[in-house]
Amino acid sequence: MKINTMAEMMANGETPEILFWVGCAGSFDQRAQKITKAFATILTKVGLKFAILGKEEACTGDPARRAGNEFLFQMMAYQNIQVLNGYNIKKIVTTCPHCFNTLKNEYPELGGRYEVIHHTTLLQELINEGKIVMKEGGSFKGKKISYHDSCYLGRANDIYEAPRKVLEALDAELVEMKRCRTNGLCCGAGGAQMFKEDEPGTSRINMDRADEALETGAKFIAAACPFCNTMMSDGVKNREKESEVAVLDIAEMIAESMV
Amino acid sequence: MEYLQQALFVLMAISAIYLFAKKVGEIRRNIFLGKALDLSDNAAIRWKNLLLLAMGQKKMFKNIPVALMHFIIYAGFIIINIEVLEIVLDGILGTHRLFLPLLGGIYNWLINIFEVLALGVLVVCVLFLARRNWLKLKRFVSKDLNGWPKTDANFILITEIILMSLFLIMNAADQLLQQNGAEHYAVTGSFSISSFLMPLFEGFSNSTLIGIERTAWWIHIAGIFAFLNYLPYSKHLHIALAFPNAYYAKLDSPGKINNMPEVQNEVLYAMQPELAPANAAPPASFGAKDVFDLSWKNLLDAYSCTECGRCTAECPANITGKLLSPRKIMMATRDRLEEVGKNINQNKSFIQDGKSLLHDYISVEELRACTTCNACVEACPVSISPLDIIVELRRSLIMEESNAPQEWNSTFSNIENNFAPWKFSPDDRDKWASEMAS
Numbered sequence: 015m016k017i018n019t020m021a022e023m024m025a026n027g028e029t030p031e032i033l034f035w036v037g038c039a040g041s042f043d044q045r046a047q048k049i050t051k052a053f054a055t056i057l058t059k060v061g062l063k064f065a066i067l068g069k070e071e072a073c074t075g076d077p078a079r080r081a082g083n084e085f086l087f088q089m090m091a092y093q094n095i096q097v098l099n100g101y102n103i104k105k106i107v108t109t110c111p112h113c114f115n116t117l118k119n120e121y122p123e124l125g126g127r128y129e130v131i132h133h134t135t136l137l138q139e140l141i142n143e144g145k146i147v148m149k150e151g152g153s154f155k156g157k158k159i160s161y162h163d164s165c166y167l168g169r170a171n172d173i174y175e176a177p178r179k180v181l182e183a184l185d186a187e188l189v190e191m192k193r194c195r196t197n198g199l200c201c202g203a204g205g206a207q208m209f210k211e212d213e214p215g216t217s218r219i220n221m222d223r224a225d226e227a228l229e230t231g232a233k234f235i236a237a238a239c240p241f242c243n244t245m246m247s248d249g250v251k252n253r254e255k256e257s258e259v260a261v262l263d264i265a266e267m268i269a270e271s272m273v
Numbered sequence: 274m275e276y277l278q279q280a281l282f283v284l285m286a287i288s289a290i291y292l293f294a295k296k297v298g299e300i301r302r303n304i305f306l307g308k309a310l311d312l313s314d315n316a317a318i319r320w321k322n323l324l325l326l327a328m329g330q331k332k333m334f335k336n337i338p339v340a341l342m343h344f345i346i347y348a349g350f351i352i353i354n355i356e357v358l359e360i361v362l363d364g365i366l367g368t369h370r371l372f373l374p375l376l377g378g379i380y381n382w383l384i385n386i387f388e389v390l391a392l393g394v395l396v397v398c399v400l401f402l403a404r405r406n407w408l409k410l411k412r413f414v415s416k417d418l419n420g421w422p423k424t425d426a427n428f429i430l431i432t433e434i435i436l437m438s439l440f441l442i443m444n445a446a447d448q449l450l451q452q453n454g455a456e457h458y459a460v461t462g463s464f465s466i467s468s469f470l471m472p473l474f475e476g477f478s479n480s481t482l483i484g485i486e487r488t489a490w491w492i493h494i495a496g497i498f499a500f501l502n503y504l505p506y507s508k509h510l511h512i513a514l515a516f517p518n519a520y521y522a523k524l525d526s527p528g529k530i531n532n533m534p535e536v537q538n539e540v541l542y543a544m545q546p547e548l549a550p551a552n553a554a555p556p557a558s559f560g561a562k563d564v565f566d567l568s569w570k571n572l573l574d575a576y577s578c579t580e581c582g583r584c585t586a587e588c589p590a591n592i593t594g595k596l597l598s599p600r601k602i603m604m605a606t607r608d609r610l611e612e613v614g615k616n617i618n619q620n621k622s623f624i625q626d627g628k629s630l631l632h633d634y635i636s637v638e639e640l641r642a643c644t645t646c647n648a649c650v651e652a653c654p655v656s657i658s659p660l661d662i663i664v665e666l667r668r669s670l671i672m673e674e675s676n677a678p679q680e681w682n683s684t685f686s687n688i689e690n691n692f693a694p695w696k697f698s699p700d701d702r703d704k705w706a707s708e709m710a711s
Contacts (some may be wrong), residue, residue: 017706036702038693047705054709068703072692080645081681082560082667084533086688088540119529124537165646170528196651197335200589205645209694210680213642216594
């Protein structure tokens, strides 16, 4: 499967329908790379013409800005906007809610104006349009799935329905955690916490959240963010439940279940 | 004698209002110590927020029983103020139940509504007092509230219970005086709630009843004036500031962190020096070290906080035992702002006191625990953003003090040099794609 970069497309005189912003986790983290590959596979299967920036992509600056390093954020934003505007990008899809939030909400006033959608929203659209068709009796049919709301998708951007609608297409049994939607509990990674040790406390946020997910009795914990995915996987592993409960991105579940 | 009472009343009213206005002026001044921020846009959306969030108390209704109880106090407070208007006019004019001849039959009906509300307020205040002190709800036993804040909360509830009781006692004595045909006590018809209190005073002489009625009347109105002046020192100030705070609530996506145009420009001029103005002065400081560096909306937030702790109860850091409590962030901001205000009152303008919001009131450990998840912002019924303040203080820590944990310094240098928060080669960014091709 050939994944085109913007540079390659430009060279061939082609324009993609959408730019797939992979993000740092999706590019480098071994676990998140699987999500990236699953999503790229879906896009290829449905025949959506997309491109990536490849080596020209750089961190959006989300963790730097939230840690308080505005200079670094502004440098990354400047650089990325130069590249994106240089390619005259109109529409971006991303599998990371942090990239999504920064590109959608923080770049416009810095001169980067694009239509930005999260991959769960795009997947929902593709399902609604009949472009994604599920296999008969897929591996999630009738199974209990619990969806963990990502803060930067939910509270930050009011996207609660799209991921759930996509999961419904799997014909699975959706079970909600005690805290969900607007009350959803953070996985503990946001605000640059992913990149440092926890402050002293009585427990870890991802452990508390993993416990909530395990309490539902779900066999699958669905995530829509590579960082949530890591945090929830670590929590499940810590409770020694990784052989019974899988933490999967919604894109991985769809890639596995579609025709 | 009558004129003396009127004069006394007018004196009391004027001093109460004068003192209140003076303190309101100080609070206004303190709020505008904050940095300028233009929030004059989108008036239609802002009015809608005011109606829904402040008047309609939309976010309170996440917990319906509590929301209903809170609504009873709120509605009672507003509607009973109509009765306070009559009491004030009676006090000034030396009349008794001034509105009775004007309203005729409606008067009895109105007082009945006030009495039902008064009973409602009284009952709810008793329940809230019990909930706060005996139910051991986590957000009410928190160490955030140790000392004065806990007393403040109880004092408010007890005062309201006393005020409502006085109103009902006053009406009960009044009805007995009416029955006895006492002079000046015009017949109003029976009152639904206070009539149950009448047996308490059965058989009392008219002069004793007048004594009870007058004493209740005076303590009630004096209590209201005193409470008015207590408000600005109390968490109860939210009854006023919730309204402007909802109006000026953030309209952007909650995930958007406020831009720093001064840094944006610095970076732009570094990248494209030809755009830099000839005599561009570098910004004085970055982020917030003290209350002066926060926006006036952040400071309005601090005065609007009623310390309910819904933010802290939802905060993932606090839930897992970290030092951070969004409520405490707001309380600390108000405490520091009040201290600065006192400093200005004493010295005409602010004299450096060697203290700052950052470090002296809010510690690095608290700030470091935030995941920017917006749970506190979502939880706040009066549109406060503790997150905004946390980010501003973090900015000062990083950009002014270079105060970051070692891991963050590595993250920053990785982002700067490898364009990713981890130490991977930027050349491997699309390695996954080449793996798919093979």
